[in-house]
Amino acid sequence: MIRLQNIEKVYRTSAIETLALNSISLDIAKGEFLSVMGPSGCGKSTLLNIMGLLDAPTKGDIKIDEQRTDHFSDKQLAQFRNRKLGFVFQSYHLINDLKVLDNVELPLLYRTSSGNERKKLASAALEKVGLSNRVKHFPSQLSGGQKQRVAIARAIVGRPEIILADEPTGNLDSAMGSEIMDILLQLNATDNTTIIMVTHDEYMASKTHRLVRLFDGVLVQ
Amino acid sequence: MLTHLFKLIWNKKKQNFLLMTEMFVSFIILFAVFTALVYYYQNYHRPMGFEYDRVWKFGYNAPREISDPDSMAAFRGSVRQLIRSMPQIEEVSFSSENIPFGNDNNVGGVNYYKKNVGADKYTVDDSYSAVLHVSVKEGRWFSKEDDAAKEKPVVINETLKKSLFGNENAIGKLIGEGGEGMGNMKIVGVINDLKDKGDFAGPHNGLYRRVDTGNYGGGAILLKVSSDADRAFESRLFKVLSSTMRNPDINIQHLAYMRTRINNIRLIPVIITLIVAGFLIINVALGLFGVLWYNISKRKSEIGLRRAVGASGHSISGQLVGEALVLSTISLIVGSFFALQFPLLNIFDLPALTYLIAQGLAIAFIYLLVMICAFYPGRQAAAIYPAVALHED
Numbered sequence: 378m379i380r381l382q383n384i385e386k387v388y389r390t391s392a393i394e395t396l397a398l399n400s401i402s403l404d405i406a407k408g409e410f411l412s413v414m415g416p417s418g419c420g421k422s423t424l425l426n427i428m429g430l431l432d433a434p435t436k437g438d439i440k441i442d443e444q445r446t447d448h449f450s451d452k453q454l455a456q457f458r459n460r461k462l463g464f465v466f467q468s469y470h471l472i473n474d475l476k477v478l479d480n481v482e483l484p485l486l487y488r489t490s491s492g493n494e495r496k497k498l499a500s501a502a503l504e505k506v507g508l509s510n511r512v513k514h515f516p517s518q519l520s521g522g523q524k525q526r527v528a529i530a531r532a533i534v535g536r537p538e539i540i541l542a543d544e545p546t547g548n549l550d551s552a553m554g555s556e557i558m559d560i561l562l563q564l565n566a567t568d569n570t571t572i573i574m575v576t577h578d579e580y581m582a583s584k585t586h587r588l589v590r591l592f593d594g595v596l597v598q
Numbered sequence: 599m600l601t602h603l604f605k606l607i608w609n610k611k612k613q614n615f616l617l618m619t620e621m622f623v624s625f626i627i628l629f630a631v632f633t634a635l636v637y638y639y640q641n642y643h644r645p646m647g648f649e650y651d652r653v654w655k656f657g658y659n660a661p662r663e664i665s666d667p668d669s670m671a672a673f674r675g676s677v678r679q680l681i682r683s684m685p686q687i688e689e690v691s692f693s694s695e696n697i698p699f700g701n702d703n704n705v706g707g708v709n710y711y712k713k714n715v716g717a718d719k720y721t722v723d724d725s726y727s728a729v730l731h732v733s734v735k736e737g738r739w740f741s742k743e744d745d746a747a748k749e750k751p752v753v754i755n756e757t758l759k760k761s762l763f764g765n766e767n768a769i770g771k772l773i774g775e776g777g778e779g780m781g782n783m784k785i786v787g788v789i790n791d792l793k794d795k796g797d798f799a800g801p802h803n804g805l806y807r808r809v810d811t812g813n814y815g816g817g818a819i820l821l822k823v824s825s826d827a828d829r830a831f832e833s834r835l836f837k838v839l840s841s842t843m844r845n846p847d848i849n850i851q852h853l854a855y856m857r858t859r860i861n862n863i864r865l866i867p868v869i870i871t872l873i874v875a876g877f878l879i880i881n882v883a884l885g886l887f888g889v890l891w892y893n894i895s896k897r898k899s900e901i902g903l904r905r906a907v908g909a910s911g912h913s914i915s916g917q918l919v920g921e922a923l924v925l926s927t928i929s930l931i932v933g934s935f936f937a938l939q940f941p942l943l944n945i946f947d948l949p950a951l952t953y954l955i956a957q958g959l960a961i962a963f964i965y966l967l968v969m970i971c972a973f974y975p976g977r978q979a980a981a982i983y984p985a986v987a988l989h990e991d
Binding site: 454458483 | 900984
């Protein structure tokens with residue numbers, strides 16, 4: 378599903394060069410639930426951003442669904458992300474000025490769909506994460522766990538094949554974290570969605586199919 | 599997407615209120631400035647209605663020792679003959695002081711039965727139309743046949759005709775000098791409007807009465823001179839007339855110069871308004887630019903998220919420009935409501951078309967300003983890499 382070959386990422390400033398990822402090669406199969414662990418600053422989020430086409434590698438190739446993405450234009454990248462990928466972030470990244478339903482509808486705004494269709498799909502996604510009763514709330518009226526569930530609903534509303542989750546339980550207490558993890562596990566099991574999750578939590582990582590570890594930008598396990 | 603933008607703007611109405619107020623105030627000021635400019639432009643392109651080139655004004659006070667009307671008439675006759683005898687003089691006309699481009703005004707009421715209007719009143723003689731090449735639209739100009747007329751003959755301009763009679767025929771009708779009832783002035787002719795208050799002045803009611811040469815007093819003599827009338831001739835003319843008038847209070851001015859002077863006087867307030875409006879527009883542009891720029895830095899996380907879920911750089915810049923345009927549209931709808939009251943309530947008595955053109959120009963200007971101010975921040979937002987934007991939250 379996802380193939381990374383010799384991925385290298387260098388951050389350059391006028392003064393220094395930082396090698397964030399060094400020669401990363403990784404294959405992730407369709408329907409796999411992979412967790413990525415490692416100490417802070419080891420390049421986990423950078424790797425996730427590169428897999429999510431949110432950032433470009435300095436060197437190396439990425440293939441998603443047998444498609445090379447390095448020649449994609451900005452518009453093609455945007456469309457690809459919209460169709461194939463869903464994102465869940467540690468800090469939720471909800472738009473505070475939009476109600477829950479409108480937040481979930483967001484990915485559908487960038488494809489051709491009617492208002493009614495968007496509403497229907499967003500409501501279904503919210504039902505899936507158990508938040509049907511919060512559609513008219515603003516994010517500021519929700520708890521951290523609820524916010525993350527909204528973010529998951531937003532990630533799955535467009536039925537992507539891949540979900541990239543960057544420390545989805547990082548800001549939550551263990552009970553809330555377990556709830557979110559259960560939702561992700563269920564998505565993986567029922568919809569065969571490929572999930573790549575960055576986490577610091579060994580327990581959460583143990584629930585996934587495979588665990589890879591990063592250290593100083595190098596894949597060590 | 600438009601519904602989404604409206605939702606976003608509505609949910610941020612408090613933050614957007616100030617910006618919309620700024621746009622609204624700018625629109626109203628621009629509307630006022632454009633109204634003045636359009637009005638001036640329309641007036642500038644109206645036909646002049648007369649020729650002022652090579653027309654000189656000789657201002658005078660008649661000699662005090664002449665007291666009876668017959669002597670005054672004889673004196674004026676001899677002055678006319680004296681001037682007319684000079685080869686450089688083509689035509690001579692006695693007139694009241696309120697000649698074209700002058701500072702003097704004589705405004706009073708004119709009525710047709712119960713209909714009363716204000717009008718500029720001019721006292722002129724039979725050769726006035728020949729000096730200024732005034733074209734008569736209906737009827738005729740004053741002539742010798744008016745000497746024995748029972749009613750006072752008057753000529754009116756087109757605007758006064760429309761004010762009093764609409765599309766009816768005016769010739770032969772009796773009008774008065776204000777008040778009610780039938781007047782004793784008989785309309786013998788209708789002339790084109792004369793732009794005698796400068797190129798930028800609007801049309802006004804004009805009533806032309808025939809001069810009584812026996813009346814004591816001063817006034818103006820309009821002289822149509824030939825093309826070879828130079829400074830030396832002007833000096834000679836001045837000397838001849840000053841000795842004839844036996845009065846030091848005389849002057850000669852060229853109508854072309856007077857026109858330039860009155861135009862400048864009319865332009866000064868417009869130029870001042872334009873400068874003030876220019877500063878205001880710069881202020882609004884900077885404000886708008888600043889707010890949109892601030893929006894980008896404040897909404898970097900949102901921009902990153904939108905990029906992550908499928909927005910291209912183009913659609914991000916489109917969204918930011920679109921939001922600014924929706925905000926300006928709301929402000930313009932409110933502003934247009936107020937602007938439309940001007941033609942509907944006939945405020946300042948300007949033509950409705952002037953207000954409508956000014957409104958259109960003000961709307962176009964605000965949209966242009968908003969697009970220019972939103973374009974660069976929009977482009978900057980489009981260039982933000984999603985990973986960077988998301989990381990900064």
